[in-house]
Amino acid sequence: MEPFHLTIFESQALLKKKSLSAKELTESVLKRIEATQPKLNTFITLCEESALCCAKEVDEKRARGEALSPLAGIPISLKDIFLTRGMKTTCSSRILSDFIPPYDATVVDRLKKNDVVLVGKANMDEFAMGSSNENSYFGPVKNPWDLERTPGGSSGGSAVSVSAGQCLGSFGTDTGGSVRLPAALCSVVGLKPTYGRISRYGVIAFASSLDQVGPLGKTVQDVALLLEAVAGYDSFDSTSHPIPVPSYQTALKKDLKGLTMGIPDEYFREGIDPEVLKAVHTAIDQLQKLGAKRVKISLPHSSYAIPVYYLICTAEASSNLARYDGVQYGFRATASTLAEMYLKTRGEGFGREVKRRIMLGTFVLSSGYYDAYYKKASQVRTLIQKDFTEAFKQCDVIVTPASPTTAFKLGEKTENPLEMYLTDIFTTSVNLAGLPALVLPCGFDQKQLPIGLQLIGPHFKEERLFQMGHAYESATDWHTRKPSL
Amino acid sequence: MNYETIIGLEVHAQLRTQSKIFCRCATEFHASENQNVCPVCMGLPGSLPVLNEKAVAFALKMAVATHCQIQPTSIFSRKNYFYPDLPKGYQISQYDKPLATAGVVEIVLENTSKKIRLHRIHMEEDAGKNVHGERYSYVNYNRAGIPLVEIVSEPDLRNAQEAAEYLRTLRSILRYLDISDGNMEEGSFRCDVNISLRPERSDRFGTKVEIKNINSFRFVENAILYEMERQRMCLEEGKRIVQETRLWDEHEGKTFSMRQKEEAHDYRYFPEPDLMPLEISAEWVSQIRSTLPEFEQVKKQRFMTQYQLTNYDAKLLVQEKSLADYFEQTVHRGGDPKLVCNWILSEVLREFEVSKVACSSLTPGHLAELICLIQKGTISGKIAKDVFEKILKQGKMPSQIVREEGLEQISDAAQLEKVIEFVVSEQGDLVKQYREGQKNKFSFLVGQIMKKTQGKANPKIVSELLKNKLEREDT
Structure with a gap:
């Protein structure tokens, strides 16, 4: 080899x-x-x-x-x-x-x-x-x-x-x-x-x-x-x-005895590729065979994760990216006034998606809109965090698909940013709650495209995710397959 | 119509910490351009702020000294706007959850005193400085990240004098706490004025105007006086006051419109995600409260009662804490309070600036010993002034100078009698004139005696002995 x-x-x-x-x-x-x-x-x-x-x-x-x-x-x-x-x-x-x-x-x-x-x-x-x-x-x-x-x-x-x-x-x-x-x-x-x-x-x-x-x-x-x-x-x-x-x-x-998997209803509904769903269910069964118990849980605010995420991340991004102004470092467009330098540098220096998010973020932080968007999003973020706190009273690890579909074609979603944003439907809540999550291979669809399994743990319990992930990996061989190049 | 002026002040004071508020860079004022910078205060990609605990302690001192309510949890926020001197495109400041609220500062006016309420005190970082050359503009980031406290008053001030006295009092508190230079000319103490007029006895505020770019205490008064008059004329002509920001031009003696309300920035404040909420424990606050110094007005009163100083003298001594301490240290080493006060206010302040006395080569030990020598009659006041000069030049202790140069005062009557004898016989004409009634010749004769003793003769004793001699031999 x-x-x-x-x-x-x-x-x-x-x-x-x-x-x-x-x-x-x-x-x-x-x-x-x-x-x-x-x-x-x-x-x-x-x-x-x-x-x-x-x-x-x-x-x-x-x-x-x-x-x-x-x-x-x-x-x-x-x-x-x-x-x-x-x-x-x-x-x-x-x-x-x-x-x-x-x-x-x-x-x-x-x-x-x-x-x-x-x-x-x-x-x-x-x-x-x-x-x-x-x-x-x-x-x-x-x-x-x-x-x-x-x-x-x-x-x-x-x-x-x-x-x-x-x-x-x-x-x-x-x-x-x-x-x-x-x-x-x-x-x-x-x-x-x-x-x-x-x-x-x-x-x-x-x-x-x-x-x-x-x-x-x-x-x-x-x-x-x-x-x-x-x-x-x-x-x-x-x-x-x-x-x-x-x-x-x-x-x-460590083996999986004594560990409980929480299976959140909200992550197994329509909109998921059936092949992905099948692979994830099979993986859950496998984990159960390895000694983990399973329990149904609910994360009721899951559907707000994407809108909340895009309000908070664009707001923070609009501010984080303000430093790229052509003054100190990086690309600077030729201009004759300060205002023109800012506009041209940022207009020519950033790509389409970045500019879209800067504009969205600037908007949601604007006076008159802050309460309705950024503040509200922060409040809902707290609710999403509470969902997880409640869930982890019933289970040790939450198991979900990593993505609703396997890899899509280049160019397929570039003209539809909303559809693109939905790709992250199973992952954004984890960031909003600050939790650890491990994704590992759990199969392939008929096109031989990989499928991922997501294990979510409580704060600072990465070791529990490794424990479960490693046990699964030891019992399967998905991770050993290599793409032919 | 008669109008009442309503003034509120926003003061920014640089805190004299060793390092900047969010990084480890030095804050030292006299560095060469962009010497005190690092990725954090330059706002480089990936850099993150870490709050300087000392800066918080300093801001807390000010908040406690001005009787504010300290917020157990305060939040840093980002104030977003574009300007080349602002390296991150936002300033880390505090917005809806400031460090402290609802304080009060008492100002002393001519015959009365007045309590000025504080709206809030919060912490923030300073920006850099744009420097414009002939072909290029430059930015110096040494100042970027220097800790500031912003002190916002309620609209409790009614005229230029009150505003100036309020500023002077804030400056005094900052300097007594040793947390800021309070130097307006160097920009470590800056002030924006909010000013509006309203008809007397009205209880509604008029439209306010903000005046920026005021960099001396005198300019604050001038700008307020100008703006009061401008707004009064405007109202009397039946015009409306426009809500705007104006700049003070000292050269022209006028304020100029900088931007109107519609052009005002939307700063898009939001909580700074790179910093945790700032938690202040009650223990910390009480620890700070227990270390507060005695402030100017209290000290002045104490000086007047404890040392029997006049209001005027005491006021001069307490204008700087270091000077007041210097005074007391000298007194504690045995100097008579009144004498020490006179020496400091005349001789010492002639040599050194008020704020430099304490760190000068003339220690309280020097001054106390010198004054004790006068009190004991070892040297005369006149000789003491020569010794004073020599201390400054040589740095030696006064007693050593007196000993080495044989400057002890001659108080021995027998020794002085001889000199008097000599002078009286030498100055026969003068003696005669004195005895004929020209009493003013007496001081000339004393002068001659002093001269003969190189100023060392005890003038009081000389005067007595001479008088006796002249009277006695007259009869």
């Missing part, structure tokens, strides 16, 4: 035994990228040289017998939303197309300390706004299972890079499903951790109260490894949480 097909856990063992070097592993991955990048458009920026250099250093350290992190020498990709010092960070936007940050995001800093090998910056929807990865200044990413189809967004590049063997793991961000949707559509494992679990410092903000960094990998175990490396309090992020990071690997060994 080519090294690029390995999981992090598998390659770790080989690296330790020195039957594989970090350099060989990295070279294998880089060759794979070279062969598949033109088809998939996964990366915005590649850094082959520094990757090889970093891999060699890891090999040298290992040769010297230095203590190394489990992630040392593992090639990974990063969504182009993480600031990397000295390396272009575009957020898939023209407005940042030449932006070279002067500092590293906390996540990047921690990964570097773990001697991870960064291979490149992954394509994404501009400013993480999108569900299909089509809103990129650098063109859409293609789904490796069907090149005509979307990989999902906004962390499309991240999911594809893992699915296609262009790296062994990746980090994306999830504001309304941006890690979980592409994970589901590309057949990889993706986690949206609890809000506050991973520092947001140095991660370009879309909607600050919803954004959370999330790892993607080939297995639950790999995702747990990735989370453990970057999670934990950061004094540069006031919203990061001081609660200690447990050892997730121990949780993986």
Whole structure:
């Protein structure tokens, strides 16, 4: 087997035994990228040289017998939303197309300390706004299972890079499903951790109260490894949480006895592709066979999640994106007055969807509309949070589909933003409530397109999701299937 | 018709913390352009604010000192607008849930005092500064992120004098708390004026006008006087007052319309999602309350009773806490209060600015020892002034200077008699004139004696001895 097909856990063992070097592993991955990048458009920026250099250093350290992190020498990709010092960070936007940050995001800093090998910056929807990865200044990413189809967004590049063997793991961000949707559509494992679990410092903000960094990998175990490396309090992020990071690997060994799955009625109604529904039900049965109990629950405010989400995220985005004004950095249009500079810079620098959301957000915060939209949305958000609090009195994990359909065709929904927004119907509540949720492969439809299962846990109970996800994975082989490229 | 003027003030004061409100950058004033900056205060992508606890403590001091209600939970909000000196495109401020509300500040007018109610006190970050060159404009972000408190009064002020006294009092509180420089010229203390007129005895407010760009205490008075007159003329001509923001132009001595109500910004305030709500415990508030200093007016009264100082002298001494402390330290080291007061108000303040006395080379120890030397009669007041100069030049203790230079006052009668004898015999003509009735020659003779002793003779004793001698030999 080519090294690029390995999981992090598998390659770790080989690296330790020195039957594989970090350099060989990295070279294998880089060759794979070279062969598949033109088809998939996964990366915005590649850094082959520094990757090889970093891999060699890891090999040298290992040769010297230095203590190394489990992630040392593992090639990974990063969504182009993480600031990397000295390396272009575009957020898939023209407005940042030449932006070279002067500092590293906390996540990047921690990964570097773990001697991870960064291979490149992954394509994404501009400013993480999108569900299909089509809103990129650098063109859409293609789904490796069907090149005509979307990989999902906004962390499309991240999911594809893992699915296609262009790296062994990746980090994306999830504001309304941006890690979980592409994970589901590309057949990889993706986690949206609890809000506050991973520092947001140095991660370009879309909607600050919803954004959370999330790892993607080939297995639950790999995702747990990735989370453990970057999670934990950061004094540069006031919203990061001081609660200690447990050892997730121990949780993986536990069986499912004593765990109760909550099945929310509201997530299994019409509008879901029957094949998706079937696969998810089969997965639930499987989990039950593995020892988990099941109970019906209700999340009565679920239908408000999409409108509430789009009111809050656009409001925050309209403010977060105000700094891209052409004054200090990034793209600046030629103009003769200050007002003209602002208008032209932002008019030409942002893409269509970003401008749509800035306008929506500006509107919902306007005086006279604030109470009816933003304030009301915040109140309903509290109700959605309460739904989950109530539900978790009855169950330990909530199980739902990750997406109502499998991957749709590129261009299919680009002219209908409302339809596009509904793609996130099963994922946005989780962000509104700040909960952790894991998405993992649970089957394929007849077109051989992947289907994802979503496990939602209470705050800071990522280990419970890993426990259940790993047990399921151990009993199934969906995660071992590879797209033919 | 007679009109009543209604004035409310919004004051912004920079807090003198070591670092900025949301990052670790220095706040130091005299840095070169864009020296005190980092990704956070530059508003770079991905940067996040972290609240400086010291800034909160400083703002709390002001809120407690002005008898505000401290809100157990306050919220930071984003005030959104575009301007090059505003790196994030929004200012982190407080909006509907400020740190403190409903305070009061007592101002002292000529024969009376008046309580001015405070509407609120909140915290926010300062913006950078635009600098316009010939071909380019530049932005200096050193100031971006410096902590500010905004202090908003109720419309309780009725004329320019009250407004000026209110500002002076706020400044004094800030300086007594040692949390702000309160320097209007340097921009660490800024003031916007809201002003309207209404017919006397009316209970409804007229349309108000906001005046910005006022950067000295005198300008505040001038701007108010101008605006009162402008609005009065406007009303008398039967015109309506337009709700607007006007700028004060000191050079022209006029206010000019900047923008009218319709052009006012919609700041689209919403809670800052990058910061948690600010929780203030009752313990913190009481701890701060217990460390508040004695403020200007209370101190003045105490000085008058405890040290028997006049209202005028006490007022001058308490204008700066550091000066008042300096006075008391000198007194505690044995200086006679009245004498210490006179020395500070004349000699010391001639040498140093009011705010620089406490950190000058002349310590209370120096001054106390010098004054004690006068009190004990070791040196004369006149010699003391020379010693004072020498302390400033050499930094030595007064007793050392007196000893080294042999400046002790001569009070020994026998020793002085000899000098008097000499001068009387030398100045026979003058003595004769004195005895013939020209009594004014007496002081000249004293002067001669002082001269002979290089000023060291005790003038009181000399005067007695000389008088005795002249009278005695006359009979």
